Amino acid sequence: MNVQRLSEVKEAWREGLVQQVEARVKKMLLANPACHDWDHTQRVRTLALRLAAAEGADALIVEVAALLHDIGRSTELADQGRTCHAALGGRLSREILLSLGVVSSSFVTAVVDCVRCHRYRRRDADAKPKTLEAKVVYDADKLDSMGAIGIGRSFHFAGRIGARVHNTAEEALGSESYSREDSAYREYLVKLRFLKDKMQTASGARLAARRHQVMAEFFAELDREVRGEDHST
Numbered sequence: 001m002n003v004q005r006l007s008e009v010k011e012a013w014r015e016g017l018v019q020q021v022e023a024r025v026k027k028m029l030l031a032n033p034a035c036h037d038w039d040h041t042q043r044v045r046t047l048a049l050r051l052a053a054a055e056g057a058d059a060l061i062v063e064v065a066a067l068l069h070d071i072g073r074s075t076e077l078a079d080q081g082r083t084c085h086a087a088l089g090g091r092l093s094r095e096i097l098l099s100l101g102v103v104s105s106s107f108v109t110a111v112v113d114c115v116r117c118h119r120y121r122r123r124d125a126d127a128k129p130k131t132l133e134a135k136v137v138y139d140a141d142k143l144d145s146m147g148a149i150g151i152g153r154s155f156h157f158a159g160r161i162g163a164r165v166h167n168t169a170e171e172a173l174g175s176e177s178y179s180r181e182d183s184a185y186r187e188y189l190v191k192l193r194f195l196k197d198k199m200q201t202a203s204g205a206r207l208a209a210r211r212h213q214v215m216a217e218f219f220a221e222l223d224r225e226v227r228g229e230d231h232s233t
Helices: 003-028 038-055 059-068 073-078 085-099 105-116 132-143 147-161 169-173 184-190 192-197 202-227
Strands: none
Touching: 003 038, 003 059, 003 085, 038 059, 038 132, 038 202, 059 085, 059 105, 059 132, 073 085, 085 105, 105 132, 132 202, 147 184, 147 202, 169 184, 184 192, 184 202, 192 202
C-alpha cells in the first residue's frame, strides 16, 4: 500500500470513529436537560478543536474526548451529585471505544484521561489535567460555563431545580447545592468567577478573560436592579 493510500485509510478511520462516537453520544444525551445536552457538547467540541489547533494538541483525541465528556452527567443529575460524572464518564468512554473496535490502548487511555480530568469540582485529587489534550478539553468545557452562554446555562439549571431568580451573596453562599438558594448568582459566586484563573492553556486564558468580564458586569447590573439602585443617565 502506497503512502497516499495509507493516509486515505487513516483519515477514513478517523472520520468513521468520530461519526460513530457522535451517534452514540447523541442517544445517551437525549434525556439530559439543556444545560448539559447535545448542544453543550457541540459547543465544547467546537471550542476544544479551536484550542487544540492553537496549542498543537492531538485533534482526534481532543474531539473524541469532547464528545464523550458529559456522558455520565445524567446519572449525576439524577442522584443530585452523589455520582461523579467525570469518573463515570471515563469508565463509560473506555467501554464505548472498545465496543467500537478501537485497538490502540494508548488512544483509549488518552481519551479516558481527558474525560476523567475535565471536572472543575474534583473529588479525586489525581484527576487533574496533565496532558495537553486533557488541558484543552478542560478549558473548552469551562469556557462554555462562562460569558453569555454560561449565564444562560446557570439560569436554566437554577430554574430547573426551582431556585430563586436572584438572591444576596449571603443567602447564596450560605446555602447548599440543589436548594432554593442555588441560584445562577450562587453558581457565579462559588465557581464561575474563579474559572479565569483556572485555565490550563494560554489560548483558553485569553478567551476566559473576556467571558469573565461579561459575567462580572452582568451580575453587578442584576444586583443593582434587584436592589433598585440602577439609575438612568
